[in-house]
Amino acid sequence: MSRDTLSAAFAALADPTRRAILDRLLRGEASVTELAEPFAMTPRAVSKHVAVLEAAGLVTRGRDAQRRPSRIRAEPLADIDAWLRSYRRLWEERFDRLDARLAEQQDEENGSK
């Protein structure tokens, strides 16, 4: 795993196919063959994406030599969630202001009735 786990997680997620693979794994573990089907990709191409996810700690693979099913590891996602925390106020404050403005408009409309 990379020394900078947050950077590795962000880099791994910067690809729509890898995000789609994670979305699929949210419904349960899957082998490379099972992952390849809905994506119309070769198992070889899927394997490469899974390897990137695994190197970033976003996926672990089972020991079953035949299937080696992939499973999500939540930790790097929780790290990103924690990193986002200090930025969250940027859009939450904006939503609060929008709410306040809507409430004012409603008050004005009610007042003019």
Added chain:
Amino acid sequence: MSRDTLSAAFAALADPTRRAILDRLLRGEASVTELAEPFAMTPRAVSKHVAVLEAAGLVTRGRDAQRRPSRIRAEPLADIDAWLRSYRRLWEERFDRLDARLAEQQDEENGSK
């Protein structure tokens, strides 16, 4: 801006210096010169990082021809936050289970007193 804004945002954030620049901008807008100081980087190197953040929609730059101050744009971060939503239960459920286990242990300890 990239057609796949989520991928562009993840790629831009996959660099610790660019995340540090965003952290700095959370305290208010700053020119490239102001950004370069704490990072002990050349303004040229900072400019390149800011350009990547700008291309990903994470930063806008002011029109002031001299300073062109950078400012955070929250939208791509809010998009990442929304994308994380379906995964959040993975670690929240885990925390719930941990909480339940701790509560059980506490009950057992209280029971054995």
